Amino acid sequence: MELALAPETLARWQFGITTVYHFLFVPLTISLAALTAILETAWVRTGKEHYLRATKFWGKLFLINIAMGVVTGIVQEFQFGMNWSDYSRFVGDVFGAPLAFEALIAFFFESTFIGLWIFGWDKLPKKVHLACIWVVSIGTILSAYFIMAANSFMQHPVGYRLVKKADGTMRAELTDFPKVLFQETALVNFWHVISASILVGGAFMTGIAVFHLRKKRHVRTMRMSLRLGLVTALVGTLLTVVSADTLGKVMYEQQPMKMSAAEALWDSQQPAPFSLFAYGDVAKGHNTVAIEIPGILSFLAKNDFNAKIPGINDINKSEQEKFGPGDYRPNIPTAYWAYRWMIGFGGVSMALCTAGLWLTRRKFWLAPEHRTGDEDVPKLMLTKNMELTPKLGIWWWRLSQWTLIFPLIGISWGWIFTETGRQPWVVYGLLRTRDAVSPGVSQAEVLTSLIVFTLIYAILAVIEVKLMLKYVKQGPPELTEADLNPPTKIGGDPHDADKPMAFSY
Amino acid sequence: MELHDVWFVIIAVLWTGYFFLEGFDFGVGVLTKLLARDRTEKRVLINTIGPVWDGNEVWLLSAGGATFAAFPEWYATLFSGFYLPLLLILVCLIVRGVAFEYRVKRPEENWQRNWEAAIFWTSLVPAFMWGVAFGNIVHGVKIDKNFEYVGNFGDLLNPYALLGGLVTLTLFTFHGTVFVGLKTVGDIRERARKLSLGVGLVAAVVALVFLIWTQADNGDAKSLAALIVAVAALVAAIAVAQTGREGWAFALSGLTIVAAVAMLFLTLFPNVMPSSLNPDWSLTVSNASSSPYTLRIMTWCAGIATPMVLLYQSWTYWVFRKRIGTHHIAADVAH
Numbered sequence: 001m002e003l004a005l006a007p008e009t010l011a012r013w014q015f016g017i018t019t020v021y022h023f024l025f026v027p028l029t030i031s032l033a034a035l036t037a038i039l040e041t042a043w044v045r046t047g048k049e050h051y052l053r054a055t056k057f058w059g060k061l062f063l064i065n066i067a068m069g070v071v072t073g074i075v076q077e078f079q080f081g082m083n084w085s086d087y088s089r090f091v092g093d094v095f096g097a098p099l100a101f102e103a104l105i106a107f108f109f110e111s112t113f114i115g116l117w118i119f120g121w122d123k124l125p126k127k128v129h130l131a132c133i134w135v136v137s138i139g140t141i142l143s144a145y146f147i148m149a150a151n152s153f154m155q156h157p158v159g160y161r162l163v164k165k166a167d168g169t170m171r172a173e174l175t176d177f178p179k180v181l182f183q184e185t186a187l188v189n190f191w192h193v194i195s196a197s198i199l200v201g202g203a204f205m206t207g208i209a210v211f212h213l214r215k216k217r218h219v220r221t222m223r224m225s226l227r228l229g230l231v232t233a234l235v236g237t238l239l240t241v242v243s244a245d246t247l248g249k250v251m252y253e254q255q256p257m258k259m260s261a262a263e264a265l266w267d268s269q270q271p272a273p274f275s276l277f278a279y280g281d282v283a284k285g286h287n288t289v290a291i292e293i294p295g296i297l298s299f300l301a302k303n304d305f306n307a308k309i310p311g312i313n314d315i316n317k318s319e320q321e322k323f324g325p326g327d328y329r330p331n332i333p334t335a336y337w338a339y340r341w342m343i344g345f346g347g348v349s350m351a352l353c354t355a356g357l358w359l360t361r362r363k364f365w366l367a368p369e370h371r372t373g374d375e376d377v378p379k380l381m382l383t384k385n386m387e388l389t390p391k392l393g394i395w396w397w398r399l400s401q402w403t404l405i406f407p408l409i410g411i412s413w414g415w416i417f418t419e420t421g422r423q424p425w426v427v428y429g430l431l432r433t434r435d436a437v438s439p440g441v442s443q444a445e446v447l448t449s450l451i452v453f454t455l456i457y458a459i460l461a462v463i464e465v466k467l468m469l470k471y472v473k474q475g476p477p478e479l480t481e482a483d484l485n486p487p488t489k490i491g492g493d494p495h496d497a498d499k500p501m502a503f504s505y
Numbered sequence: 506m507e508l509h510d511v512w513f514v515i516i517a518v519l520w521t522g523y524f525f526l527e528g529f530d531f532g533v534g535v536l537t538k539l540l541a542r543d544r545t546e547k548r549v550l551i552n553t554i555g556p557v558w559d560g561n562e563v564w565l566l567s568a569g570g571a572t573f574a575a576f577p578e579w580y581a582t583l584f585s586g587f588y589l590p591l592l593l594i595l596v597c598l599i600v601r602g603v604a605f606e607y608r609v610k611r612p613e614e615n616w617q618r619n620w621e622a623a624i625f626w627t628s629l630v631p632a633f634m635w636g637v638a639f640g641n642i643v644h645g646v647k648i649d650k651n652f653e654y655v656g657n658f659g660d661l662l663n664p665y666a667l668l669g670g671l672v673t674l675t676l677f678t679f680h681g682t683v684f685v686g687l688k689t690v691g692d693i694r695e696r697a698r699k700l701s702l703g704v705g706l707v708a709a710v711v712a713l714v715f716l717i718w719t720q721a722d723n724g725d726a727k728s729l730a731a732l733i734v735a736v737a738a739l740v741a742a743i744a745v746a747q748t749g750r751e752g753w754a755f756a757l758s759g760l761t762i763v764a765a766v767a768m769l770f771l772t773l774f775p776n777v778m779p780s781s782l783n784p785d786w787s788l789t790v791s792n793a794s795s796s797p798y799t800l801r802i803m804t805w806c807a808g809i810a811t812p813m814v815l816l817y818q819s820w821t822y823w824v825f826r827k828r829i830g831t832h833h834i835a836a837d838v839a840h
Contacts, residue, residue, distance in 0.1 A: 067603055078584060078591060092576075102570065104807060105810055112814075440653040448592070491824055501829070
């Protein structure tokens with residue numbers, strides 16, 4: 001059979017496409033839920049109208065986004081059984097539990113309380129309505145946690161034992177659930193994903209606020225949003241960098257092959273350099289072109305500029321000794337470039353947002369004549385008295401608008417890196433990907449579903465992006481009488497009984 | 506009763522919750538064509554389930570996730586074996602969720618009409634397909650000694666399973682008419698009541714044939730009791746709906762679903778997926794289940810989470826308890 005159409009290849013493409021697509025909506029959902037909750041909290045506490053307008057504006061974008069996140073998530077839960085039935089049989093005893101926890105705890109929170117929040121503006125008192133979005137936010141974070149714990153078992157299986165089933169095949173059985181939930185890999189992976197999600201949300205808010213500020217529209221709301229977005233991005237940046245550093249070290253312990261593939265480090269070196277550019281020959285196992293900074297990889301991996309780092313060829317040999325003959329190398333160019341795109345796109349956004357936070361500051365180290373009011377577009381101030389030159393300024397505004405999608409691209413590459421970098425394993429050291437596919441599912445069936453999902457997802461992507469653009473351009477809504485006078489009773493005030501619903505489908 | 510028996514019951518409860526709740530919102534989706542006279546009425550219907558359909562759907566995800574955790578072999582055989590029907594259901598659920606959320610986001614009539622058509626079809630098809638799927642599970646399919654489904658797509662479309670599809674479709678639609686009667690006010694409420702008679706009678710006939718077939722196939726005294734409760738509740742629901750006591754009618758149509766699902770699971774036990782090729786190759790609660798340790802942890806989780814979910818989802822229904830009429834629907838604005 002043609003390798004390109006082997007069921008394993010098709011099933012992997014399907015998992016890759018549906019998962020990367022699903023994950024475009026997940027980090028934005030996580031961060032926008034929290035940001036919307038923060039804005040609504042500000043409205044409830046201060047009563048300032050621009051906070052409510054911002055809540056409605058960002059909440060709308062959040063809803064357009066979460067709708068896609070929810071429906072594409074259903075596929076995620078079902079396709080383990082559909083395309084990866086032998087995987088499900090092998091790990092179900094361990095892997096199923098966090099997934100079931102996610103549904104029973106996190107999904108119910110999210111889906112029930114999002115309904116209350118969408119339709120609850122004229123049915124719930126202010127504070128109860130606010131509590132609903134916080135529950136949604138907690139739900140999204142819990143959901144991420146359970147998924148990262150499950151994924152971490154694939155990266156670094158713990159808390160299980162191998163048991164022979166009646167038919168002679170093996171399966172992993174859970175022996176220590178807390179260990180699966182709280183192993184270091186899970187904690188660090190979770191932090192890395194959450195912090196990158198915070199960066200995604202911060203950059204998204206920054207980009208859209210910049211879009212309006214450049215046109216001098218909705219300045220009051222957007223100026224506040226810009227600052228919130230930039231602060232969020234900075235928090236995301238710091239956490240992402242710290243968690244990335246820890247995760248890199250953990251991964252060097254647990255999956256050195258993945259990390260050396262990320263650096264195209266073919267042979268063991270002491271000290272090992274960080275690669276800036278490499279072009280290599282996979283068959284021969286070396287780079288033909290390499291631009292490197294000496295010692296940095298040793299430091300990143302082991303906190304020691306002089307540490308010895310094992311290379312791909314050597315790790316492959318030791319894995320062959322451990323697991324038997326075979327090629328234990330992932331696709332090296334994919335790992336190498338995915339890793340660089342992840343850092344590159346994330347890094348650009350980090351730099352732009354951190355610079356922006358300084359440039360648009362309001363009072364700190366700023367001469368009084370350069371301070372701008374709530375209704376003004378902020379000046380970009382380099383120092384106390386010096387404004388950024390208009391030429392450079394325009395570039396910051398332009399790039400910061402585009403930064404709204406950079407971390408999203410980075411996070412996608414991060415997933416592509418960590419999942420393809422683990423190959424040929426689906427559960428590292430325990431189960432190979434080729435042994436995980438559904439034996440009973442035909443090539444035609446997988447091909448059908450691959451085409452159907454790809455087509456539907458493509459169509460929905462166009463619809464989603466167009467809607468997003470429409471509502472981004474429309475800007476924050478004008479507030480109505482009903483918005484400013486929320487009900488005092490749960491279920492709505494009796495004298496409003498015959499009024500049209502504040503929100504209806 | 507061993508832990509895997511407990512888990513068989515829990516899975517049955519999760520599916521029951523799913524069919525009870527999403528049952529009426531599938532029904533309401535079907536009614537957008539059957540009952541609504543104009544687009545405002547369509548919107549009234551859609552808004553009766555607006556705040557709750559998403560939470561209802563999570564019962565399916567919980568049933569799926571719990572099956573994965575408690576009965577990995579069942580999950581693996583079922584989902585890989587019923588590949589194309591599940592693909593169809595998934596596509597419907599994807600489009601349906603987006604349809605509810607996006608329909609109102611643009612004012613153009615074309616846009617809204619397309620999503621309305623989508624809501625109808627993506628409610629109708631899964632309502633039918635779930636019956637087909639469960640018909641096949643209960644009836645038994647070609648499973649080999651490795652627990653692999655070795656039949657093809659056509660095998661799943663046998664008369665018994667197709668009849669099962671008609672049962673869920675008509676029963677959910679009836680459940681939907683009763684729900685609409687309970688949740689609306691004005692002309693549409695009256696028409697929902699009238700429609701419930703016809704739909705209810707069709708559902709009663711199809712369900713009776715299907716359940717008797719099931720009983721004859723594989724029934725015992727317990728399943729017979731469930732059958733009687735299901736049919737009696739359905740007849741009572743139809744009768745009570747005509748008298749306008751909508752709360753009672755809804756409780757009874759809900760009881761019909763509960764009893765019918767209970768009957769299917771009773772005839773299934775101790776199998777979870779019988780093999781039609783050789784009884785020794787059937788998946789059972791013992792050979793498909795997870796280890797006792799996993800089941801114990803899952804029991805704690807489900808034991809605490811499920812009652813909480815019931816509590817806060819009930820609260821949601823109470824918050825949105827007010828009936829909706831055409832006057833509650835604001836003029837066509839995109840938001």
